Amino acid sequence: MSAVPLIRCRNLQKTYVMGDNLVYALRGVSLDIYAGEYVAIMGASGSGKSTFMNLLGALDVPTSGDLEIDGRHIGTLSSDELAAFRNEVMGFVFQQFNLLARTSALANVELPMLYSRHPAKHRDERAKACLELVGLGTRMDHHPSQLSGGQQQRVAIARALVNEPRILLADEPTGALDTTTSEEVMGIFGKLNQMGITVILVTHEPDIAAYARRQLVFRDGLVVEDKS
Amino acid sequence: MNLAIAIQIAWLALRINILRSLLAMLGIIIGVASVIIMVSISTGAKQEVGRLIQGLGTNLLVISPGSSDMGGGRQSGTGTAPPFSDADTLALRQQISGVAAVSGTMRGSVTVVASGINWSTTAYGVNEEYLEVRDWGITDGRNFSAAEVRSGGKVVMLGRTVAKQLFNDNSPLGSQIRIKDIPFQVIAVLDSKGQSAMGNDNDDVLIIPVTTARKRVLGGNNTVPNSVQTIMLEVAQNESMSDVQQEVENLLRQRRNVRSGSKDDFSVRNLAEFIKARTATQNTLSVLLASTAMISLLVGGIGIMNIMLVSVTERTREIGLRIAIGARQQDIRNQFLVESVTLCLLGGFIGLLLGVLGSLGISFLGQWPIAIDFNIAFIALGSSAFVGIFFGFFPAQRAARMNPIDALRYE
Incomplete structure (x- = not known):
């Protein structure tokens, strides 16, 4: 592992205002994640794991504390800079896949490249390569409705990979899948991690978390367990 | 993107x-x-x-008997006021300086026959100045002479549509046509005037001397000798429309014994004003x-x-x-x-x-x-x-x- 962490959290706090009450979602999280790690984030609902994931994904900014990802301090970035950061550094995989309906698998995978600051040349080839990597080379023209749940999630993974992110952030990626397809999808994450991509999973299922080499357990806005 | x-x-x-x-x-x-x-x-x-505006000209006054006042109360319509006569036309021509041309007009429907073809059209009885008043040119032939108008000559000028219907493409000049069974000689074919604002064909007309129209074709008025239905008057260029209109009204009041303070029993319409009002409406x-x-x-x-x-x-x-x-x-x-x-x-x-x-x-x-x-x-x-x-x-x-x-x- 390299000496400089890819993700560096110091006393990370996030507070929401709900009506008249303040909700302390994160109450001071400090941890480092290095490039190439495979991390599972666990915890019950309300533990702060989703909040933590939103911060890692640069979808939200911390109330206080410092979050540095790939050399950038997330709390100081403007809305446009956050968008560019998500586009270049992060790959997202969601529980509900979030594919565009009535749009081919290939077009879905190409989507992040539409928002790139430096439009990729050979967009088609790049998207096709990603679909082949997840084993869908023969179904590029299919629409999401013509694909099974596992296949849809693999399209979503291909979409997350298309801009060559440093970090793959997966939020309950197997939550909508059965056991067999879950194993397939987790196999792909393992393969990607071996290729050098940092993979961060958010899950509440212990057997899914077991695929990761490091488990972080959240409770009441704090990390209570960090085991490798 | x-x-x-x-x-x-x-x-x-x-x-x-x-x-x-x-x-x-x-x-x-x-x-x-x-x-x-x-x-x-x-x-x-x-x-x-x-x-x-092009078809009629804006320097035109149209004079007709009967009040144009549309206010309440009983009106004296065209039917009750006495018609004008050739004498009025002559008086306007001679006594008002700013007049370029003036003609009394009679109007009525007639059937004409030529070489076995019937055609119903509108006949105008006018004098030799009418074409100038209407700014209407002759394509082929000649205008009435003053003598023909005075003596009731049986001569006729055809609108383009009538000429086409009766003679097709042949020249009608010199031919005889019968209007109400009276033979007339064709002396001219008029320029085309196209459609009127109301959608009528301006060329579906024939024009005969007013005297002939009164005596033989359309019939005159019993009480007033040498009557006409309306008088059309062209104001000379560079003359003020409203000044001439004022003079015309004064002269006609005098001739028709309209006492000051009472309503005129005739109306003088100024086409420019009519058009201006219409444009404003539009x-x-x-x-x-x-x-x-x-x-x-x-x-x-x-x-x-x-x-x-x-x-x-x-x-x-x-x-x-x-x-x-x-x-x-x-x-x-x-x-x-x-x-x-x-x-x-x-x-x-x-x-x-x-x-x-x-x-x-x-x-x-x-x-x-x-x-x-x-x-x-x-x-x-x-x-x-x-x-x-x-x-x-x-x-x-x-x-x-x-x-x-x-x-x-x-x-």
């Missing part, structure tokens, strides 16, 4: 729900189509007034039509805004995803703006086609004069695009400001 891709995305989104897109466009389609039809009709009407109408069009575009725009808000809400998760994978606020806003402008432009284009077809249909069925101005196409498409941007902005802004975390979880 470039514009071509944005248009592609918008097109896809609109195609997915064709019926809804069409319904959303309906307001714009109707708005634009009605603008086109209204403008075509009002431009056509304006051009018609222009033709009317301008009012245009303003009314324009505001109707504005309202339909406004309603259409609200329809667009409504459908765009529905679309934004429906696609909340898609918006959340796009933001998560790196779309900036302006990318999202532009995407929805392009979508609403595409929708409006498409509607505008359909409305344009329907408007042009509708205008042609109205001119065909209603025999109304229309004029399609092709600048209106740009105005129509421009205003549709404006409606798209104006009413699409709020929904687009709402989409752009979405919080990706909430949007991604939206059910």
Whole structure:
């Protein structure tokens, strides 16, 4: 592992205002994640794991504390800079896949490249390569409705990979899948991690978390367990 | 993200729900189509007034018996006031200096026969100055002489339509035609005057000396000798219309013994004023039509805004995803703006086609004069695009400001 962490959290706090009450979602999280790690984030609902994931994904900014990802301090970035950061550094995989309906698998995978600051040349080839990597080379023209749940999630993974992110952030990626397809999808994450991509999973299922080499357990806005 | 891709995305989104897109466009389609039809009709009407001015001339006074006062109370109509006579015509010609030409006129329907063909038309009994008053040229032949008018010569000048009906393409000059069984010699064919403002054929006429008309064809008035129905008077160039009109009225009051303070038993109409009033009416109408069009575009725009808000809400998760994978606020806003402008432009284009077809249909069925101005196409498409941007902005802004975390979880 390299000496400089890819993700560096110091006393990370996030507070929401709900009506008249303040909700302390994160109450001071400090941890480092290095490039190439495979991390599972666990915890019950309300533990702060989703909040933590939103911060890692640069979808939200911390109330206080410092979050540095790939050399950038997330709390100081403007809305446009956050968008560019998500586009270049992060790959997202969601529980509900979030594919565009009535749009081919290939077009879905190409989507992040539409928002790139430096439009990729050979967009088609790049998207096709990603679909082949997840084993869908023969179904590029299919629409999401013509694909099974596992296949849809693999399209979503291909979409997350298309801009060559440093970090793959997966939020309950197997939550909508059965056991067999879950194993397939987790196999792909393992393969990607071996290729050098940092993979961060958010899950509440212990057997899914077991695929990761490091488990972080959240409770009441704090990390209570960090085991490798 | 470039514009071509944005248009592609918008097109896809609109195609997915064709019926809804069409319904959303309906307001714009109707708005634009009605603008086109209204403008075509009002431009056509304006051009018609222009033709009317050309056809009759603005320096014309039309004098007829009977009061023109449309106020309340009992009126003395054309029938009760005594008609004018040739003596009045002569007096106007000789006693008023600013008169270029003047003619008494008689008018009536007649049937003419020539070489076995019958034709019903309108006959005018006039004097030798009538053609000058009407600014009407002779294509072939000659005008009446003063002697023919005085003596009741049986000579006739044919309008273009009558000549064509009776003689086809042959020259009618010198031929005999029978009007009410009386033989007349054709001495001229007149220039074409086209359609009148009321849609009548100005060329479906024949012109004979007023004396002949009174004695033999149309019949005169029993009480007034040498009567005519109306007098048409051309004011000389560089003379003031209103001054001459004033002089004409004074002279006629004197001749008809109208006491000062009582109503005139005749009216003098000034065509320029008539046309001015008509143009003013049409301008009012245009303003009314324009505001109707504005309202339909406004309603259409609200329809667009409504459908765009529905679309934004429906696609909340898609918006959340796009933001998560790196779309900036302006990318999202532009995407929805392009979508609403595409929708409006498409509607505008359909409305344009329907408007042009509708205008042609109205001119065909209603025999109304229309004029399609092709600048209106740009105005129509421009205003549709404006409606798209104006009413699409709020929904687009709402989409752009979405919080990706909430949007991604939206059910």
